[in-house]
Amino acid sequence: MTDGRVRRRALRLLPMLPLLAIGAGCAGAPGGTQPPPGFTADTFGLAGLLSGARATEAGCRALPDGLWVGTADGRRSECIRYHAAGLDGPPPRPATALVWIPGDPTGATYRMAGGRPRLESASMLYELTAELRWSGAEMLSAVMGGLPVVLLARPGMHGSSGDQAQDRHSHDEVELLDAALTELRRRHPWIRDFAAVGFSSGGTVLANLLTRRADIRCAVLASAPLDLGEYYRTAGGGGGGGVAALDSLAMRDDLADPMRALAGGRKLPADATVFVMGDHHDRRVPAAAWEHWAEAARRAGLQVLIAEIPGHDRPDLGGPVETRHHTSGRALEVGYACASGMAPADVQRALVTGEPLLLPRGRRLDGAEIRDAFAGQTLHGTAWQPRALVLTVWMPDGRLYQASPRRPGRRIAELRWWVEGDRLCTSRHGCGEVRADGALLHVVAGDPPRLAATYLAVAGPRPAADTAPRP
Known part of the structure; x- marks a missing residue:
């Protein structure tokens, strides 16, 4: 053990x-900034986040929280880390697991260099350890009455190998996390399905996963750029909007835009409930960047419920004042309510009235x-x-x-x-x-x-x- x-x-x-x-x-x-054996850097720390990391299959498989997965074409493999609670033993019957897909690092700023995105800086408050992530999963699971909780790291973040800036909003990121969820279910076969919560750019990944997986019971997309064309034009993808941002967008041929995924003809999960939520005064992700997708998803046949909720700020945790962007706490409440079987209409009503769900x-x-x-x-x-x-x-x-x-x-x-x-x-x-x-x-x-x-x-x-x- x-x-x-x-x-x-x-x-x-x-x-x-x-x-x-x-x-x-x-x-x-x-301490603990040294990478584990087989890794070139520790992406729990700021230096590893900025540099990116490579990993070996043996090094990944030696970790209890490592998932060695690859892209569909076999071109690339990475170690995706996850930190979970409530997965130690199977429950009496198959269960829904709540999966959290985080946003970009606290205080992250990006720029284009040589036609490739680079992470220019991030707050030291991004830094955690595997032990701290386990503690976070334990707290969430305990607060939620023992619900299985999985904190899934994105490529290049929270101990995973990869390059966060280059993988962000990319097809590789979506394919790697898609494979990670499949491997997670293979490792824990009693997981019946997922109640998935994606905040900010984590919501971008989750929206793409909806066009690839049939086991997402409900998806919560909070303050997420779901129309990347709109997002890069008005918010600049983290580097300012306008013509320069659109030029940067045009230079990338690997963007996984959820709007394009909807139009790709893939079969959508007919039984999934999707909650799209955010603050119309959000200064990081404009409301149009999630409203356009929600309308298109409804037309494509998804059950989509939209709610405006207040975004919050913690300037002392990094970043400017009054972004009105942070909705992760409320999003987790919605994920819990959905995983627990609460009717979607009742969840929507609680969002409108401000009633707590947890x-x-x-x-x-x-x-x-x-x-x-x-x-x-x-x-x-x-x-x-x-x-x-x-x-x-x-x-x-x-x-x-x-x-x-x-x-x-x-x-x-x-x-x-x-x-x-x-x-x-x-x-x-x-x-x-x-x-x-x-x-x-x-x-x-x-x-x-x-x-x-x-x-x-x-x-x-x-x-x-x-x-x-x-x-």
């Missing part, structure tokens, strides 16, 4: 209270339990709006620091926290109740109440109360 599997099984055995902290030097430490679980804590659970602790957590994996340090004097999970010495936010009655308050989310759910703590805020953040209790040494990440 691998160390990762031992760790994931141990999570289910942790006591609810008291919570034990993650030491500042544990899974999020900046309800908090667990026992509500009183004020004393809240103080015991947080004061002096260092915890990994998921912020939901927008979704981001963060490392949090809860100082007994009321200071609250958020840090990069891979670089715990790098502060990305300095906040305050306190307890009012039986509610936890922070200067970011206001005040809300706290629910203990196994190894998880949920912070619930808003009206109607919804998940604001989820924290994972992991056994480890308690850090000194006066320590905190330094810039």
